[in-house]
Amino acid sequence: MRQVVLLKDIPDLNEVSGLDLEADLRQQVSKTRINELDKRALEAALRTKEKNGGEVVVLSLGDDKTKTAILEALAMGADEAYIVESTQARRLDSNATSKVLAAALRKLDPVDLVLCGEMALDSMNSQLGPRLGVSLGIPCISYVKEYDVEGGVLTATRDLDQYDEVVEVSLPAVVSVVREINEPRIPSLMNIMRARKKPQTVWSIEELGLEISNLEQQSRVEIQGLERPVTSRKQVKIEAETIEETVAKLVEKLREEGVI
Amino acid sequence: MSVVVYSDDEELRYQLLGGALGVSRGEGLQVVCVTDENPEGCLEHGAEVVYHLKGEAGRVEELVGEFEKMAQESNAQLILVGSTKRGKEFAPALAERLNAGCLTDCVSLEVSDVVTVQRFTYGGSILARETCRGSPVVVTIPPRVFQAVETRPEGGRIIEVEVGKAESRVRLVERREKARGGQNLENAEIIVSVGRGLKAKEDLAMVEELAEALGGASIGCTRPVSADLGWLNEWVGISGKKVSPRLYIACGISGQVQHLSGIRDSKIVVSINKDESAIMNKSSDYVVVGDLYEVVPALVKALKAA
Numbered sequence: 314m315r316q317v318v319l320l321k322d323i324p325d326l327n328e329v330s331g332l333d334l335e336a337d338l339r340q341q342v343s344k345t346r347i348n349e350l351d352k353r354a355l356e357a358a359l360r361t362k363e364k365n366g367g368e369v370v371v372l373s374l375g376d377d378k379t380k381t382a383i384l385e386a387l388a389m390g391a392d393e394a395y396i397v398e399s400t401q402a403r404r405l406d407s408n409a410t411s412k413v414l415a416a417a418l419r420k421l422d423p424v425d426l427v428l429c430g431e432m433a434l435d436s437m438n439s440q441l442g443p444r445l446g447v448s449l450g451i452p453c454i455s456y457v458k459e460y461d462v463e464g465g466v467l468t469a470t471r472d473l474d475q476y477d478e479v480v481e482v483s484l485p486a487v488v489s490v491v492r493e494i495n496e497p498r499i500p501s502l503m504n505i506m507r508a509r510k511k512p513q514t515v516w517s518i519e520e521l522g523l524e525i526s527n528l529e530q531q532s533r534v535e536i537q538g539l540e541r542p543v544t545s546r547k548q549v550k551i552e553a554e555t556i557e558e559t560v561a562k563l564v565e566k567l568r569e570e571g572v573i
Numbered sequence: 574m575s576v577v578v579y580s581d582d583e584e585l586r587y588q589l590l591g592g593a594l595g596v597s598r599g600e601g602l603q604v605v606c607v608t609d610e611n612p613e614g615c616l617e618h619g620a621e622v623v624y625h626l627k628g629e630a631g632r633v634e635e636l637v638g639e640f641e642k643m644a645q646e647s648n649a650q651l652i653l654v655g656s657t658k659r660g661k662e663f664a665p666a667l668a669e670r671l672n673a674g675c676l677t678d679c680v681s682l683e684v685s686d687v688v689t690v691q692r693f694t695y696g697g698s699i700l701a702r703e704t705c706r707g708s709p710v711v712v713t714i715p716p717r718v719f720q721a722v723e724t725r726p727e728g729g730r731i732i733e734v735e736v737g738k739a740e741s742r743v744r745l746v747e748r749r750e751k752a753r754g755g756q757n758l759e760n761a762e763i764i765v766s767v768g769r770g771l772k773a774k775e776d777l778a779m780v781e782e783l784a785e786a787l788g789g790a791s792i793g794c795t796r797p798v799s800a801d802l803g804w805l806n807e808w809v810g811i812s813g814k815k816v817s818p819r820l821y822i823a824c825g826i827s828g829q830v831q832h833l834s835g836i837r838d839s840k841i842v843v844s845i846n847k848d849e850s851a852i853m854n855k856s857s858d859y860v861v862v863g864d865l866y867e868v869v870p871a872l873v874k875a876l877k878a879a
Binding site for chain 1 (some may be wrong): 576657661664665670672674678679692693697698699705728742745751759788812819840856860861865873876
């Protein structure tokens with residue numbers, strides 16, 4: 314069984330608060346990390362491998378920073394890493410990105426299971442899984458919080474708004490995972506050392522049979538500007554002699570606001 | 574040319590129709606709605622053409638093909654999809670099929686020769702202004718960005734579409750209603766939410782009483798209370814539910830950034846916290862500094878007395 318986990322490396326969210334929003338955020342951070350939900354997708358793949366055998370390959374569209382970030386995936390236990398390298402990588406929108414990754418996945422064929430996080434926390438687009446399902450012509454099972462693979466059939470529990478849904482699908486399929494699926498392992502020092510020796514293959518966009526100019530054409534979303542949202546709350550402290558009086562005041566305020 | 578609306582959530586569907594009406598006025602677009610329930614309701618909320626899907630379609634992948642046809646038939650420039658989980662799974666799949674751009678979870682929308690939106694990025698800490706060119710553009714919209722408008726256009730019509738059962742490799746085994754806390758927080762009008770200030774699971778009963786006294790509020794919590802302690806099914810925050818109630822009462826919540834970005838769209842936020850310096854208090858409209866074990870029961874009493 315061959316599983317491919319899609320990884321996106323992104324700036325640490327705690328670092329973002331100190332960055333200049335007028336300039337490229339990715340350029341301003343010294344290193345990136347694997348998107349948390351993608352890491353959980355990898356953890357899920359590793360557990361499936363431990364049970365069913367086979368191999369776990371990680372795939373990313375990225376740049377120099379990606380090569381460093383992806384070592385963590387190899388340290389966690391991925392067998393091999395593929396990076397589609399492009400300086401334009403992070404300017405491409407979800408439509409163009411899915412074209413690149415679909416081409417890479419075809420090159421990696423046969424693939425039984427494609428895994429990714431339900432969302433990358435930088436762009437928060439949540440598009441990749443469903444898009445790849447369509448472009449690869451295989452089912453995409455989104456918002457998976459639990460799954461099992463047996464005899465080429467995947468049984469997954471999806472976390473939907475008001476209910477959980479259990480579905481069965483024969484592989485190949487794309488699966489996007491939610492946070493509840495697992496706690497990703499922390500690699501041992503020994504495995505961190507070993508990671509550098511694992512195979513890393515770098516592909517160019519052209520090697521996938523694609524042209525960057527054509528992808529830019531298909532990349533229709535552009536970021537025009539970023540700002541830090543200001544939350545202006547009233548911050549009125551309700552005080553009185555007794556608790557009873559305090560809550561009475563609060564109730565009165567809430568009535569005035571028309572919210573109760 | 575048209576703007577096409579779809580949402581599996583009825584209330585959100587009418588809100589999107591309200592938004593579509595606003596957009597269509599400036600651009601001369603026809604307002605089209607695709608629905609599998611209550612087509613009359615769509616007409617009453619501004620749709621000029623309603624495609625009423627009948628049949629066994631259920632899974633998103635089965636809808637995409639039908640949708641593509643209807644989008645082409647009505648020459649869709651803009652497709653608005655409700656940001657429910659099904660909607661957010663459907664929208665990118667449709668966009669991929671149409672080789673179109675897709676903007677998700679947009680909190681504002683302007684249409685001229687390009688579509689311009691605002692949406693939260695970086696865990697909710699940054700608001701991005703993004704444009705999308707080409708046609709159509711697929712946009713997903715969360716609850717309460719737009720308001721539903723009751724208006725029935727003249728000559729509105731319903732087109733019945735029979736949807737056959739598509740060949741699907743996905744088999745639905747079962748659907749399980751979520752247990753306590755699995756209520757629809759995203760659409761809740763009033764939410765009482767708890768953080769680590771709550772000492773034991775049993776004390777949820779006290780919080781439930783408050784929810785009841787408020788006329789049936791939903792109960793939310795922070796990530797640790799749900800993910801670590803497992804007291805409730807779902808939490809409010811960027812990795813959990815994004816909520817937009819008219820009243821959000823935070824009981825014993827410290828106010829992590831991830832939590833705060835999930836409640837940003839609340840109208841009024843109340844914090845009950847014994848720690849006056851809690852970050853939560855700075856992101857609240859009304860603050861009661863006090864022990865939630867005293868304040869909450871007193872509040873219940875006051876609400877019941879009134």
